Amino acid sequence: MALLPLTPTLWNLTLPYMQSVVRKTHRYKFKKPDLESLRKLGKRLKNLGHFRNRYGRLLDILKTDVDEGLINTFIQFYDPVYHCFTFQDYQILPTLEEYSYWVGLPILDEVPFPGLERTPKIPVIAKTFHLELSDMKKGLDTKDGIQGLTFNYLYQKATTFAEKSDASAFETIFALLIYGIVLFPNVDNFVDINAIQIFLTQNPVPTLLADTYYSIHERIDKKRGVILCCTSLLHTWITSHLPCPKIGEECRPWSEKIMNLTPNDIDWYNPAYDTGVIIDHCGDFNNVPLLGRQGGISLNPIMARRQFRYPMKMKPLYIFLSSEFFSYEKDAKNLKDQFVKAWSSIVKLDRNQLRTRESAMWEGKYRKKEQEYDTLKNLLDQQIQANRQEKEENIRLRAALQKKEDFLDRVCPGRKKRRMDLCDGPHSDFED
Structure with a gap:
């Protein structure tokens, strides 16, 4: 795959309201899942390659040690206007293509959760996860108003299947545990029906990214609270762009390390996640509408051009972007239906189209x-x-x-x- 030359020209992307502003920081909390128990369970896998082919890079995500100090520092730079992380001289944001690479699963050309699908019925869940219907009812519970399966029940069933050498059943329940506890955390030690439903759709990437943006955006607005997203993925994405391992070895606070970074320090591009095609926008939106578990938010791929070897050559204030954000509980404009409709018309651009579009622009x-x-x-x-x-x-x-x-x-x-x-x-x- 031929790589396009990286143009050295780069605008100073500092926004007007970012100049000479003393930033007031806030500390946020994150879910702390029981990773050790899941890692211990993962050692029972007999065929790692088979598990990866079925479920992607779940083991890599499970093995990630999260540095909350790094994430907390990075989140302080979230820009609620452009839905990205804005620093003094550059901007950067997680993309669908990057998350797809780190999860190890493709983005399907269909409406992601929660779109048109219905909540799966109990018999369907039991059959999918190799459970007896009468036995599964022992693990069913309702917490914080949402139905699901308890961690202890699923952990016990996975252990039993491993002891019986039922690899397929073990892998399925083990993957579900990672989905419910690590990828889509909610109630502690509980795999809720949303995580189960996302698992069944086999298209988790858009929802993972939506949860990341939505939760950060919501907490930044409230200036406090628990950020409900996959912190392991967010940590992996952040560190993938930092000049590691040098920055990790420096004995300074993360705030100093991050603030001192320049555009030349950032590891902008990784050919591993560059498939030559990006999702540019959906339907009538000029960006990508994302649907998470709690609400919707727009993603602006045009702000991530440099992460795909297309440096931005204009300041963000010259770019017209819509900044949709809504919760399902307060959707007066019926944006959810508009988001769902937009995902029925996904517009992808390859390198030639990007080059043509850039030239035309x-x-x-x-x-x-x-x-x-x-x-x-x-x-x-x-x-x-x-x-x-x-x-x-x-x-x-x-x-x-x-x-x-x-x-x-x-x-x-x-x-x-x-x-x-x-x-x-x-x-x-x-x-x-």
């Missing part, structure tokens, strides 16, 4: 700037002409005045001397 901007230049030039030419005419008029008036003076001197000899004597003579105030 810049050609349009060049023509606009050229028109502005011509307008200003005409105004300047008019001003220069007016100044020239004024100067010529002043010269003409001075010449006429001088001509008059010369004429008066000829007809009234000594006029100039008498005038000078009047000016130079003693003033009446000084007379004795």
